[in-house]
Amino acid sequence: MNKISKSLLVLLLLFTLGAGVASAAAPVFQDGGQEYIVQADDWLSKLADKNYGDVLAWPIIWEATNAKAAEDDSFAVIENPNLIEVGQKLWIPDTGAAEAMMGDRESKAGINIKIGFMGPLTGGAAFLGQEQLNFAKTAVQLFNERTGFNVQVTEGDTEINPDTGKIVAERFIADDSVYAVVGPAGSQVCEATQPVFEAAGMVQITPSCTRISLTDPGTATFFRPVPHDGLQGPTDANYMMNVLGVTSAYLVDDQSSYSTGLTDEVEAALTAAGATVERASVTQQDTDFSSLVTTIVASNPGVVFFPGQISSQLGTLAAQLQEQSYGGTYFLADGGFDISWVDTAGEAAEGTYLSFFAPDPHFVLQARDLTTRYEAQYGDYGAFGGPSALSTNVVLGAIERCFNADNLTRACVVEETAATNLADSVLGIPVSFGAGNQINGGEFFIFQVQDGNFVLVQ
Amino acid sequence: MSVEKNTQPTNPESESSGDPRTGASPRAGDSPRIGVDEWVAQADERKQARSGFWGTIANRWETIPVFWRIGFVAFILILAPIVTNTTPVLSLLDISNNDFMVRVGATFLAFSILAIGLNVVVGYAGLLDLGYVAFFGLASYGYAYLSSDFIGAGVHVPYFISIPVVVAFTALVGYLLGSLAIRLYGDYLAIVTLGFGLLFFQLAQTLTRVRFFWLERPVDLTRGPNGINNLDAIPLITSRIEESIAYGYIYLFGSTFTPTIKYYFLFLIMLGLVVLVVHHMNQSRLGRGWRAMREDDLAAEVMGIPVRHLKLMAFATGAGIAALAGATFAAWQGNVVPIRYNVLALINLYAMVVLGGLGSLPGVIIGAFIYTLLPEILRNVVYATTLFYVGGLIGLVAWLEPSKRLVMVLGGTFLAGLLLKFLVNLLWPGFDTGVAPTEGFFLNQWAQSWLIIPANFTTAGNLAIGAGIAALLATVSIKNWWRYVFLGLTIYLFGFAWETRLAVEPSVTRILVVGASLVVLMITRPQGLLGKLRVEIL
Amino acid sequence: MDQLPQTIINGLTLGSVYALIALGYSMVYGILKLLNFAHGDVYMIGAYIGYAVLVVLVPSTGPLLPIPIIILVMFLFAMVGCSILGVAIERFAYRPLRNAPRIAPLISALWVSFVLQNLIQLTISPRPLSYGSGTLIPVNSGINLGGDLRIHTARVLVIGTTIVMMIALTYFIRSTKWGRAMRAVAMDIDAAAMMGVDVNRVIVVTFIVGSALAGVAGVLVGIVFFSIQHTMGFLAGLKGFTASVVGGIGSIPGAVAGGLLIGMAEAFASVYISVTFKDAVAFLVLVIVLLIRPGGLLGRLLVQKV
Incomplete structure (x- = not known):
């Protein structure tokens, strides 16, 4: 059996080799080279050493094989260069082609390209900003390894203060090697920095500002690859009213720009549908909600909606609702998509609903590379990093296309970002931009915590 | 050992003079x-x-005569945004526009106006007012109500009416608050005003649905954390004149007259006026009264100085200056957000005033300058690294003075580091990867060729931060020659912590560096850079 | 009206924590006339030390020791750790400034507080951590008070620990040598020094006791409210400080009374006005109390010395 499959493979190999020679349209540096079947105990840098006498040349084999895979189905794309399987087919360019590729990579690495990241990196909201920053850094690392560019991430702490945000924005603009900016978080900071980037003609792509007005009407340079409150609010309200069948709700925001904005949308949708709504707000520094819970229990609403961002606060509220025997439903938004609060809240988290616009990044296959790398470097993560990596990938793609078109300018990056059309992404959703540079489509899914896991229910 | 124990001073007097400069009185x-x-x-x-x-x-x-001194500083401040806008300077700095620098400059000017107002209350009158930012915020919200789309279909009172109204109103509020708080002394005054400041911030965050009994629907007074947007800008005299100035500017200097430059000059003019007014106030009878009251208000009262009136005047003046800056600042930013008026802003203002020297006008301005600029410089990792190593070296030189000991400590640390690296590579090959996340800058490269960098540098770096602080504290408290060993250890650990952790997270490091330098400055020079020590009577 | 008992329980729990923090503020102020703004962050560090002990002693396989012992170990480590920290802060950030203008130690304290927060963010994590619900004390445990009303064991622990601490502290201040020395120094630092009291040591002891109480408060908050974060110290510190001032700064029973008052005010404001305004109400209470009784509830107004 083994013999048969081997000989089949050899046949296939010969066939594709012939096809490779026959196709004249292949890029220059891929003309010469040979196929190689991975043996046990092989890894890319060892092969690079054997073939070119240079362990550091391994990305060439990776890149060449992936390029080959695009035109030849018998080659498989290598997603993770640290993981090649025995029997897998590789394309090893000959020395001349390899040198050309190496030179190409070196020239790419020599270009000074930066991506600015802005967000709250210190203070109470630092957990959010740091997670976004580190996801952006990880995405850039993977991109650099794949393409040979040497893109750097430069960070700017906004302290979620719009004034500081503007200073950071101007600082990025003043640096000619910054081609795009990822961030910031906090709709009020986005609103303040939007005109600054528009005047400078630089891409600003935010992973977390969800206020509707930012892309309606929006500006040419402001991109939002995440769906906004105008979608999430009604989705949540609909689910509460029509599926859960509640007629009364208690809405709690955490006095952040995001939270109040979303709560307003939910409140509007619920009130329009005739539900009775009560509203309160806590701060992000609060550790005790027992008095809030006492009020909630007294009015006994069908659902408690808390779009908080701090995962441990969500857990505390859940546990305290349970402590005072609240009987209704606990409903969260994006911030709840972080398994750590479920782990700590234990059974109090069971049955909680939450809404998010993508599947859990922990289980998205396309994000496996990214998330394993992230976990190795920075540890556990919540729901805010995924959109940041997505945003980073979008602008990196645009920068790469501009470079290939020999037109690496901020204006080109704006155009190319607008022209983004990804069938798939690290969040497992397609990405393209529509009116106001808002992501096309985008819908919110409802998840429920069942047995300590997020289960898609709608 | 007993000798060492005896060298440990026990009374506070000699403790505070515990600097290692032997022989210094x-x-x-x-x-x-x-x-x-x-x-x-x-x-x-x-x-x-x-x-x-x-x-x-x-x-x-x-x-140099005072007039020329002020003229010189003013000349530099006027020229700064214009010069940095010209092509040669821009190409020298390798940037394409300088709105960043002008914005930082304008922020500095705005904050120095605020700091001067605070200085009137705290420095001149000696009233510890921790609710000062509330006046700053009150004025901003006042301006937002008078000159934006916020109320109804939009109230757009022209700036030359709305700003004076806001300033007068805020000064009145300051007067009223002062008359409430006046019966409190010292720290109690501080606490009540702090309560007032916190109250203001909380209310700005939460007053989004206030029910008035005569209205059916709840009213949104502040728009909560999102704040009020699209405030009217302040034109230079009129929009027409502003246009012609802009044309003239392009004609003269060849660069665009951006709104940031406009507000820079607006703040500069305001700063000049405020300095003039405050200086004359301080030189007048009012100022003498304030000083007398600051030194001893009971004695001042006995001497027939109207202490109550003077205190209220100080509160009102401070509030008025804060209001002027607040309204203009809001107009410049085009928005009002509560976060601008939180405790952090208050702490920043106090740091500026205390850094420069309480009671000294040039000191306060210098304080604002350093305090605005330093964090911005620290955003850049290369500058921060330079500052860290060079600053550390200067600190060492200042502490030990150029002497044999300095050479021994530095040389010893350097050699010990090299020896350690050699030994580790010999005995435990593979442990020292020699690769840290920060590379490229020559100081980083140099440090990394000397330090042992294990593969898991994050944990090691975190531990090194703690160990480095402990070693530093040991260095400061030990009095015999062991402290030089600890000093060497401190240098090594901090170098390691910088390369593996601190330079990797510049945003956090920025705050750590600013905080540590302020604490050190307070310890070495409690009166601030240009301040004077004076006797305090409690 | 059936929210009333529950509100009182909530207020007592919160008030106990505030009281523990307020004591540290109050003792330091009584002796040094220093507003020790870094105290809130000592409390935060206490919570993190407790977390570290918790992680070590309760791995995912289950607790290694009986739960009461684990809690005691957490208290012990937090108390020792916070005491060391408090003494270090006093020695290096406050002592050199003892004769400096009064605003200098204030600025020093504020920045020590920021440095501590950011050190934790840098070296531990910017992510909020959680002690976990039911890790130490089962979720359903508690004392039934009839009807739906139940007081959770964790709350009993908080209130009980605070009472024990309070009694111990009162004994310490009233009846021990150090306590007498502390009272003497608080009354007149120079006179006490002249009478042979080692002022520096008394101050160190004050910081040890105050910081240990803050450490206990940190662990208690972790146990009862689960969530800890590197910025948790600032607002809690302000509340504790408010409490000590409301009660009469420098007075031990005053700090307790103030803590309970602020805790109750917050709880009642949350239930009967709106949770939105609870912080505003706490600060309003501060302003009103001080304007009516400038010395605080149980404090004496400082006599101005000429």
């Missing part, structure tokens, strides 16, 4: 003496104490 001239006018008594001492390069410059500077 324990600050005889530094501490204030009751009954002597310190400033006069020490004039000669100060002149003599100034030696070396900077001392000469300081002495020369004092010989």
